[in-house]
Amino acid sequence: MGTGDSTMGPGNILILMALLHSGTAFLKSEAYFNETAELPCQFLNSQNLSLNELVIFWQDQKKLVLYEFYLGKENLNNVDPKYMQRTSFDQNSWTLRLHRAQIKDKGVYQCIIHHKSPTGLVPHHQKDTELSLFANFTEPEIVQMSNVTENSGINLTCSSGQGYPKAMKMYFLLKLENSTELEYEGVMQTSQDNGTELYNVSISSYVPLPDGVSNVTIFCVLKAKSMKSREIEICSKPFCRVPRQPSPIAHQPSWIIAVILIFLILCGMACCLWKRKKKQRIVVSNKETTRMEKDTNEETEERMKIYVPERHDREVQCAV
Known part of the structure; x- marks a missing residue:
């Protein structure tokens, strides 16, 4: 001024x-x-x-x-x-x-x-x-920390960032086949960027999987404040559909059963062919042995026929 x-x-x-x-x-x-x-x-x-x-x-x-x-x-x-x-x-x-x-x-x-x-x-x-x-948080992202065990659950981490003010809540949402929804909260970790002053948040939690459910869809939900004091929820993409337990063969997909049946049939056919070839080799061997014996007998008889007349001639001559 x-x-x-x-x-x-x-x-x-x-x-x-x-x-x-x-x-x-x-x-x-x-x-x-x-x-x-x-x-x-x-x-x-x-x-x-x-x-x-x-x-x-x-x-x-x-x-x-x-x-x-x-x-x-x-x-x-x-x-x-x-x-x-x-x-x-x-x-x-x-x-x-x-x-x-x-x-x-x-x-x-x-x-x-x-x-x-x-x-x-x-x-x-x-x-x-x-x-x-205000700053909108990024879409939450879920990362699996360990494999699903047969009768327990799964360890998950979810993270989001670049938001302001602080997030109010972060949790895992499980949607079951029968439309039931379950929430699992973890300890929310919050950090702030020194330059932009924006917040980054994450949670890690062991999520048990319900018994008797074949598939579960998992989401990560972040609750935060937006303009005009509105509460908003930002949802992650569906993480996966987790198979609950390995099913017996009777409940496996039909293509797996078909592959197993074809494999068994081929094994059976191969076994039959092997047995047939083995039998044919035995028959051929027996025929060859019989033929050789027959040829030997015929040769012996032939020789005998030749020898006997010669001896007869001599006898006749001697008689004379």
């Missing part, structure tokens, strides 16, 4: 104190992280004052100036570096827009308007606005 017009007498101080007292009712403004926040001034300008005769500025709770409009012109000399090139003034609605809002920007802001009179600057209007920031 201009230093030459900034001196106020006791009367002006009393007026300013009255304005400060009357402005204790805060306006509420909400914005999402990294988006644009609005800081209204709610100045009606019933006297139809010109911007050329007004000094308008916004300051935060640490009295750091965000923006100053001095007698018809922007004045950047008093603007704190953290707000430089992050603001824009809407003259029609008397609203200051704070761009790329960060979590650390939350707090109370004051819009102050002074009117230039022949005696100097006179406090004319003040309005306080409380700014709240």
Whole structure:
């Protein structure tokens, strides 16, 4: 602000104190992280004052100036570096827009308007606005830490992040085949990023699986606050459908039974073929033995036929 017009007498101080007292009712403004926040001034300008005769500025709770409009012109000399090139003034609605809002920007802001009179600057209007920031958590993600055991359950971890304010609750939701729903809570671990001030959350829990249920669908649910104090629930994708226990063969899928039957049939056919071939080899061997014996007998008989006549001839000759 201009230093030459900034001196106020006791009367002006009393007026300013009255304005400060009357402005204790805060306006509420909400914005999402990294988006644009609005800081209204709610100045009606019933006297139809010109911007050329007004000094308008916004300051935060640490009295750091965000923006100053001095007698018809922007004045950047008093603007704190953290707000430089992050603001824009809407003259029609008397609203200051704070761009790329960060979590650390939350707090109370004051819009102050002074009117230039022949005696100097006179406090004319003040309005306080409380700014709240929000950031939606990422979709929860489930990770399995161990395998399912036959009669117990499963160890799961669920995590989500980049949210603000703190999450209210995080739990595992089991949906059974008969539409029954079961909740299992774990100890929620919370950490905050030093730079963005956003929160990361996670839970780890042993989730028992109900008896007598063949399949269970598991979700992770995060409950948090959103704008206008609304409670929202962010649900993970279905983690899996967990088989409860291995089923006997009679309850296995039909294609498994078919494969087993085909395997048994092929084994039976292979066994029959092996036995048949073995029998054929024995028959062939017996036939070969019989044939060889027959040939030997025939050869012996032939030799005998030849020998006997020769002996007969000799006998005849001798007889002669």
